[in-house]
Amino acid sequence: MEIPAEKWFEAVRKRSSIRTFLSASLKDKDEKKFTEFLDEWNEKYKGIRIKYVRDGFQEVAKGFVGSYGKIEGAQSYLVILAEKNTPYKNEKSGYMGEGAVLEAVSMGISTCWVTGTYKKKNVSKQVDIKDDEIIKSVIALGYAKDKTKLSEKLVKTIVSSEKRKPLEELCENGVDENWPDWVKTALETARLAPSAINRQPWRFRVEDDGIVVYLAKSDDEKGSRKLDCGIAMAHLEVGALCSGVKGSWKLSLDPEVAKFIKE
Ligand SMILES: Cc1cc2nc3c(=O)[nH]c(=O)nc-3n(C[C@H](O)[C@H](O)[C@H](O)COP(=O)(O)O)c2cc1C
Structure with missing residues (x-):
């Protein structure tokens, strides 16, 4: 499926x-729309699938206290x-997970990725997992x-932005004012x-034909x-598409993760 760039950019x-x-749980009408999206989005990469579960998140998140990882109220999950x-x-x-997050957010559904504070055993009780699959x-x-x-959401963007490392720190050779707009x-x-824990482990290198993502x-x-x-x-591609630049990902070996190659 084509990425709905403007919607996800917002x-x-x-x-x-x-x-x-x-x-x-999710309202019936949201659930229907979102699961229809997932059916299409799940075609993206063979071997990866996102499964929607209507109820049971509290069982999965059970047992964790403290502010990080304590997720109250949510019933539905992916x-x-x-x-x-x-x-x-x-x-x-x-x-793929972030694509699902951005689609959910664009529908007014809130999200939280949880990789640390949940019980895999309880997920296995609720979801059919194939022998060769891992969560x-x-x-x-x-x-x-x-x-x-x-208006508060706009403030939120500023807050998120402040929580992130500056681009100067994330780009191998600093920021170049002459980069094309799509790169910026x-x-x-x-x-x-x-x-996870806002560690921002990614670094970027701008090349003539695209952008390399590698691990700090x-x-x-x-x-x-x-x-x-x-x-x-996923975010990088949404930004590029919104600036009118299509491209494809070439996944690569350590320490480089992938390169977005401009079409
Ligand atoms: C892969 C991943 C795993 C995460 N795991 C957890 C988690 O186990 N518990 C939790 O409370 N937050 C978790 N988070 C949320 C992060 O703490 C949060 O995304 C980060 O602090 C940045 O804040 P923001 O999402 O509000 O912009 C996770 C986020 C990601 C992307």
Whole structure:
């Protein structure tokens, strides 16, 4: 399916992780629309699928206390499943999961990625998981308890932006004022991507024909940082598309994650 670039670009600016939801499943009409989207989006990468679960998130999130990871109220959720032998399964899981997040946000559904604080065993009780599949993440879905007005959402973008590293730190050779507009927009959109504990493990290198995404040096587990990079890839592409530039991803080996090659 084609990425609905403008809709998702707007969602990038509205999105933030929500941890306090109304205690409700998705409304029937939202569920129908969202699952129709998922059927199409799931065609994107063979070996990765996103499964929607209407109820049961509280069972999955059960047992965790404290502000990080305590997700109240949400009933519905997504599970990202990857077949073990799928190449680049982490990057693809991040990319597909974030596509689902941006679609949800554009429908007024709030989200929170959850890779740490949930019980895999309880997910397995609720979802049919094939023998060769592993759970990469879950994403809580629902309606935020404190509905913010649009004006507050604009403030939110500023807050998210402040929570992120500046582009100068994320780009290998700093920022070049002469970069084409699409490059600037793509990088700025990628910069706003969410990541586990907001660690922003991605770095960028601008080349003549595209943008390389690679991993910052770190001792953290690589697989999960590559999932974060997949999320940033989805944002980067949305930014490029919104500036009128189509391209394709070439996934590559360590330490580079992928290159967005301009058409
Ligand atoms: C892959 C991934 C995993 C995450 N896991 C958790 C989690 O287990 N618990 C939690 O409360 N938040 C989790 N988050 C939310 C992040 O903490 C949040 O995205 C980050 O702090 C940036 O804030 P923002 O999403 O509001 O922009 C996760 C986010 C990502 C992208």
